[in-house]
Amino acid sequence: MTFWSRFSSWSRTTFRRSRMENEMDAELRFHIETFAEDLVRGGVSREEALRRARIEFGGQERFKEECREAVGAHFLETFLQDSRYGLRMLSKNPGFTAATVLTLALGIASTSVLFSILDGAYIHFGETEQANRVVLLRQQFTKSESRTSRFSPAEYLDIKNARDKGVLARWYAGFFALAHSGSSLTEATESGQNPEQVPVVLATANIFSLYGVPPLLGRTFTADEDRPGGPNVAVVTYRLWNRRYARNPEIVGRTIKLDGVPYTIVGVAPRRFQHWGADIYLPLALDSASGDRSQRTLNVAGVLNEGRSPDETAPPLRELARRVEAEYAGTNPEYRGLVYTPVDVRKAVVGDLRMALYVLMGAVGMLLLIAAANIASLLLARARARAREIATRLAMGATPGRLARQFFTESVVLSGIAGTVGAVLGIWALAPVLALIPEHYIGEESVIHASLASFLVSSGAALVLGTGFGMASAMFVARRSAARKVAQTRTRSAAEERGGRARGILVLSEMALAFVVVTAAGLMVRTYRQITTIDLGFQPDHVLTMRTALPGLRYPRSVEVAKFLSELLERVRSLPGVVDAAASSGRPMEGGQAVRSFSLPGRRLDTTDGTATARFLVIAPSYFAVVRTPLRRGRFFREQDGAEAQRVVMVNERFAHLYFPNEDAVGKQIRLENRESQSDPGRGAPATSVAQIAGVVEDSKQFAWNVGDVLYEPASPEIYAPLLQQPEDGRDIALLLRTAAEPATLAEAVRLEVLRMDPDQPVFSVQTLRAITDEALGPARLCLLLLAIFAVTSMVTACVGLYAIMSYEVTQRTQEIGLRMALGAGRRDIVRLVLKEGILVAAGGLALGLLGSLGVTRLMSSLLYKVSSNDFVTLAAVSALLSAVALIASYVPARRAMRVDPLVALRYE
Amino acid sequence: MDKQLDLLQGTLDMLILKAVSLGPLHGYGILLRIQQISKDRLEIQQGSLYPALYRLEHQGWIASEWGESENKRKAKYYRLTAAGKRRLQAETENWNSMADVIAGILGTKPEEI
Secondary structure: OHHHHHHHHHHHHOOOOHHHHHHHHHHHHHHHHHHHHHHOOOOOOHHHHHHHHHHHHHHHHHHHHHHHHHOOHHHHHHHHHHHHHHHHHHHHHHHHHHHHHHHHHHHHHHHHHHHHHHHHHHHOOOOOHHHEEEOOOOOOOOOEEEEOOOEEEEHHHHHHHHOOOOOOOOOEEEEEEEEEEEEEEEEOOOOOOOOEEEEEEEOOOOOOHHOOOOHHHHHOOOOOOOOOOOOOOOEEEEEHHHHHOOOHHHHHOOEEEEOOOOEEEEEOOOOOOOOHHOOOEEOOOOOOOOOOOOOOEEEEEEEEEEOOHHHHHHHHHHHHHHHHHHHHHHOOOOOEEEEEEEEHHHHHHHHHHHHHHHHHHHHHHHHHHHHHHHHHHHHHHHHHHOHHHHHHHHOOOOHHHHHHHHHHHHHHHHHHHHHHHHHHHHHHHHHHHHHOHHHHHOOOOOOOOOOOEEEHHHHHHHHHHHHHHHHHHHHHHEEEEEHHHHHHOOOOOHHHHHHHHHHHHHHHHHHHHHHHHHHHHHHHHHHHHHHOOOOOOOOOEEEEEEEOOOOOOOOOHHHHHHHHHHHHHHHHHHHHHEEEEEEEEEOOOOOHHHHHHEEOOOOOOOOOOOOEEEEEEEEEEOHHHHOOEEEEEEEEOOOOOOOOOOEEEEEEHHHHHHHOOOOOOOEEEEOOOOOOOOOOOOOOOOOOOOEEEEEEOOOOOOOOHHHHHOOOOOOOEEEEEEOOOOOOHHHHEEEEEEEOOOOHHHHHHHHHHHHHOOOOOEEEEEEEHHHHHHHHHHHHHHHHHHHHHHHHHHHHHHHHHHHHHHHHHHHHOOHHHHHHHHHHOHHHHHHHHHHHHHHHHHHHHHHHHOOOHHHHOOOOOOOOOOOOOOOHHHHHHHHHHHHHHHHHHHHHHHHHHHHHHHHHHHHOO | OOOOOOOOOOOOOHHHHHHHHOOOOOOOHHHHHHHHHHHEEEEEOOHHHHHHHHHHHOOOEEEEEEEOOOOOOOOEEEEOOHHHHHHHHHHHHHHHHHHHEEEEEEEOOHHOO
C-alpha cells in the first residue's frame, strides 16, 4: 500500500464527503435490488423479494459506518460528533458558557486591538524603510543642566561636516536639519485668495533623499535652491494637495503666497511622507559658512545606516561633542560638558503611550488569566459532574483516550467560538478605540488597521488556551478513570480526594487572583474618577477659542497689532451670546507655548548665566476673567497697563513659590531678557525690560507631551505680561470667549467678524476650551478608561468564576448534606458547616490575594492619580465584595441541598 | 448440500482479492462468485462485504470505477491492482504454508510425538 493511495483515499473521503455518501448509497441499493431481481426470477413476489434481500444484506447503517471507518472518515466524523455533543453540553449550561466565551472573547479582542495599535504605532512606525531609522539629536549642556533638541545653524554644520568628513559615516547615512513654522497661505490669483494658516517646515534639501522618498509629482528641491538668496520654491505635501487642491496634477509650477510672499510649487510629496507634520516644505537655505551659535531653532536628525541602533551611536556622538567643545568652549562657555544624544523618534512620539500600552497589555494578560482560570474550572467542574456518564461510557467500552478526545474537542469548540467572537469584536472595536487617541500620539504617518498578525495572535491565544484546558481536563479524566478501575466503589476514592484538593487549590488561587485583579480594577476606577474631576486651575466649559496670526508684512508695526486686537475684542464682545472676550498668545493646555528668559534684579539665580526660563504668555486684561483662574495675591491687569505705563507682569503660584519663597512676590521686580532664539529677523527683538509683579494667580494645568507630567508634575513657572506692553507677542494670537450659549454655535459669527476687519485674515484652530483640555488629557483618559473597562470586566469575570467554582463545590456535597440531615443534623449545623469551609478557603484566598495585590499595585503606582497604591478604601471594598461572593456562593447551594429530600440526596451524585 | 461454514477471521479479504483477480466485478458479483467457487459452502453476511471492499480499496489493493451492469444499471466495479496481485500471491503462500503447518499438527498421530 502506498502512502499516496492512502492519502488520496483520505482526501477523497474528506473533501468529497457527500459524493462518497451518495455512491455508497447507490452501491448498496444496486446490491439489494439486483439480489431481489434474482429472487423474483426464482418466483418470489417483488415486495417479498425486496424484504428478504434487505434482511439477508443485514443492517445497512452499520455497514455504512464500517465503510466510512475503513476509509478513514472516522476522525472527521468523530470530531463532528464530539463537536455536536460539546455544543449540546455547552448550551445546557448557558449562563456559564456565555460568561466564559464572553470573557475569553473580550480578552482576545482587546489583545488584538492593542496589538494592532502597538504594531501600527510603534513596530511599523515609518512608511519607508529609512523612516524607521531616523534619529533625532539632542544636545545637553551638562554644566548648566539644560538640554534642548534645537540646534543653531553652526551647530548643525559641525555635525553635518563631521559626517561628510567621514567621522560618523559608519553609523549615519546623513544628517538633515529643519525648522517648524506656520504661515498664512493664500492663492496668488485675483479671485478668492482663500486664506488659511498652514504648518510649514523649512528643511535642508537632502531630507527627501535621506528618507528615500521620490516626489509624487514634479521634483523636490535641489541643493542649489537650498542656499541663502535661492529661489522661492515650495514642495507641498499630499495632505495639502488632497485637501486644498483636490489632487489637481497641474499644481506644479503654480505660484502661491505664504505670508504674502510668492513661492513656486515645484513638487508634491507623497502620502507616506507626512513626517514632521508639515503641509508645505520650503528650503531652509542655510549659509554654509554660518557662524551663528546662539539662535537655536533647528531640529537636527540623522538617518542611521542599515542595521545600526540609535543607542550604539551614542559614544561616537559624544566623541564628536567633545571635539566641538574643545574647539568652541572658549567663545561659547555653555559648551562645557556638551553631549549629543540620539533620540529614537519612534520612542519620542509614542512616548508614554507606549508605557501605557504595555500596562494595558498587562491588564489584558490578567484578564486572559482570569478567563483561563474560569474555563479551567468550568471544564474541571463539568468533568466531575459527568462522573457517572464517564463511568458508564468507560464500562461500555469507550477508551480513556476516546473520552479525552471528547473533552479536548469540547474545549476546542469553546475556544473556537470565543476566538471567532473575539476576532470579530476586535476588528469592530478598533476604529472607536482609535478615535479616542489624539493623532499626534500615534504619529500621523502611521497606518493602523486590524493587522493579520493581530488576528493570528488572538486566534493563537484562543487555540492555546482551548488546547491547554482541553488537555488539562482530559488528563484529569483519564487519571481519574484509571484510579476508578482500581477502586470500583461509590465512596470517595483517592482520585476524588485528589480532585477535591485540586478544586480547593483552584478556589484558593481563583480567590487570590480575583483579589489582585479587583484591587487593581478598583484603583484604576478611582483614578479615573479623580482625573475626570481634576482641578485644572481654570474652567474650560463655555469657552470658545480660535487663533489668528497678523503677518509682519501687513501689520509691520506693533501699534497696528495692538489696535487690531483691541478693536477685534470690542467687536466680538458686542456679539449676542458672548459674556466676555480675551486675547492671549497661548491657550490653557495648548502645546508649543513660548518660553522666556528672565533674571531677578538684585538677586542671584543659581544658574551659570544668572538667568532662568519660564513659560511666557501675553494676555489681555480680561484673560483670567474669561478662563476663570482665581487670583491669589495682588491684582489682575487693567486697561491702564498700557505701553506708556509702568511695566507689570503676573506670575503663577509656582513661580512665586520657586523664586520668592517665604515672601510676598507682589511688588518684586523681574527682568525679561532679550530673547535668544525664535526671534523673527526683520522685526527686531523686544528690548530687555524690568517689570513689577502685580499679582499672583493660581496654578493651572499645563500641556506637556508626556501626559504623566500634566497630571503628576507641579505646574511650571509662568509669567504673564499685558498685551499692550508686549504687542509683538500678539501677532500669533488666540481669542477666548466666554459664552452664555453652547460655545461652538458662535464660531461662525466670530470668524465673520474677523474677516470683516481683514478679509485676508485666516481664522483657524477653532476649538472649545473643553475640547483642547480633553485632547491634552485624552491619552491619559483613554488609557485609564480602557484600563477601567478591562478592570470592571475582570472584576465581573473573577466574581462569576469564583461564584461558579465555590457553588459547585457545595453542590457536590449534596449527598453528604443529605446524609447528615438524615442522621439528625439541623439546618443551622449544615449552614455553619458549609459556611465555615467556604470562609476558610475564602480567607486563605483573601490573605494570599492581599499579599499579591500589595506587590502588583506598587508596580502600577505610577499610573495612579491622587490614590495610594494600598488605598484602604479599595482594599476594604474588595475584601467585602469577594467575601460576599464567597458567602453567597456557599450559602445558596447549601440551602438548595437542604431542601432536597434526604433519600434523593443520598442517591445524588 | 454440505453444511455451511462460518468464515474464518481475516479470510474474507483474501477471498475478495481472489474473486476480482479473475476479472472486474461489482459487489454483488463478488458475492456470487465466492458462493459459486465455494459451492455455497461458506456463510457470508452480505453487507459485511462492503466494509471489506472499502478497506481493500483504501489500502490500494483493489480499484473501483462505475460501469454498466448486465441488468443495465449503474454499478461499481472492482478490479485487482498490481499491488493487490502481489498481496494476493503473498496471502495465498502464507495461507498455504499455514494450512500445511496446521494440517500437519492436527494430523499428527500419538506415536509420532
